[in-house]
Amino acid sequence: MAQSTYGGPSDQISNLKQKAADQFGRAADQAESMANRVAEQGREASEQVQEVAGNFKSALDRSVSEQPMATLALAAMVGFVLGALWKS
Secondary structure, three states: OOOOOOOOHHHHHHHHHHHHHHHHHHHHHHHHHHHHHHHHHHHHHHHHHHHHHHHHHHHHHHHHHHOHHHHHHHHHHHHHHHHHHHHO
């Protein structure tokens, strides 16, 4: 009489291997998805920083041309405050 190998140790090992491979595949997909989201958020943050820097530069240029003494005084105050913070 022939023995059935269904449900034997080799089938169980094969099933466990398949389940582990499926689980690893899902984990890899989730990690890739998260990495893509983080990369997209980084790109958005970089664009926003560039926009703020551009706005700051144009405001500073306008301030220097329209009120040079006030801008110089403000720069001196900022330098003093940063120097005091650095020393403490």
